[in-house]
Amino acid sequence: MKKxxxxxxxxxTLIISSFLLFYLLQNKDPKKPPSALLNxxxxxxxxxxLFDEKxxxxxxxxxxxxxxxxxxxxxxxxxxxxxxLFFKIKKDHPNLFIIGVDYKDPKNDALDxxxxxxxxxxxxxxxxxxxIGLEFGVFGLPETFLINKKGKIIYKHLGPLDKKxxxxxxxxxxx
Amino acid sequence: MIFIPYLxxxxxxxxxxxxxxFFIFLFSGSTNAYSxxxxxxxxxxxxxxxxxNQSIYDSDADFSKDIKKIIVQKLESGHTEQEIIxxxxxxxxxxxxxxxxxxxxxYFLWFFPFVILAISLIFLIFRIKKN
Numbered sequence: 001m002k003k004x005x006x007x008x009x010x011x012x013t014l015i016i017s018s019f020l021l022f023y024l025l026q027n028k029d030p031k032k033p034p035s036a037l038l039n040x041x042x043x044x045x046x047x048x049x050l051f052d053e054k055x056x057x058x059x060x061x062x063x064x065x066x067x068x069x070x071x072x073x074x075x076x077x078x079x080x081x082x083x084x085l086f087f088k089i090k091k092d093h094p095n096l097f098i099i100g101v102d103y104k105d106p107k108n109d110a111l112d113x114x115x116x117x118x119x120x121x122x123x124x125x126x127x128x129x130x131x132i133g134l135e136f137g138v139f140g141l142p143e144t145f146l147i148n149k150k151g152k153i154i155y156k157h158l159g160p161l162d163k164k165x166x167x168x169x170x171x172x173x174x175x
Numbered sequence: 176m177i178f179i180p181y182l183x184x185x186x187x188x189x190x191x192x193x194x195x196x197f198f199i200f201l202f203s204g205s206t207n208a209y210s211x212x213x214x215x216x217x218x219x220x221x222x223x224x225x226x227x228n229q230s231i232y233d234s235d236a237d238f239s240k241d242i243k244k245i246i247v248q249k250l251e252s253g254h255t256e257q258e259i260i261x262x263x264x265x266x267x268x269x270x271x272x273x274x275x276x277x278x279x280x281x282y283f284l285w286f287f288p289f290v291i292l293a294i295s296l297i298f299l300i301f302r303i304k305k306n
Contacts, residue, residue, distance in 0.1 A: 134241070135266065137268070139238050139267065
């Protein structure tokens, strides 16, 4: 009995240390906190078209479609780095509906950017005030979300995409 | 001579009427007006997601400015502090709040130090009694 009582603090320390070690080994990056919307329904939104503000995209268009949503801006340097990759994604997965959301960007700058660098998106939304970004929990550009056919957000990436992320993280979800 | 008291009496009535109107105007909008104190109180509890060691209140980042605008809009439309924080947590996750929320996931964080303290005290008492 005496021995058991003496061992208890040691066992408790071991248990706590195991929890802490397990958490540390998960490689969580504090600059990239998990999305609160993962596995949740896509927010209810109505996005005006960058090229024609009288046209809108709503949640109805999201039904039964695999959708990639990319928040970008003409002033965002990392967005320009990842921009060519969306042409590759579109070529590899023609059934994927890719939405670009121009976030808090002067309209003319966005139009010039897409004219100069090309437009890989099936639809380009214009989020002048950042309200669409707020609904998605965007706090830095670029941010990319993948929405499944049931309208749930199944993946989020903060920062520019690269080939490794696309092939290891996104493509398996598309298949 | 009669004219002067008449003017004075009317002037007083008119002044009283203006005074009542003034107080009605003063308090009519106060239910939805936000105060800097409310903004500071709420935004100090929230983490700036781009400058993560700073609160929304202290940070000058664009993200923080946007969140402050949202807080002001929500306060002006009559939302409570809890509703505003819940709105932001739904979009940015619990990470946006400095203090861990009281829910099942965080019970370990909140209560485990007290559990350890209790066990240690019991152990200490046991040892003292034995000695």
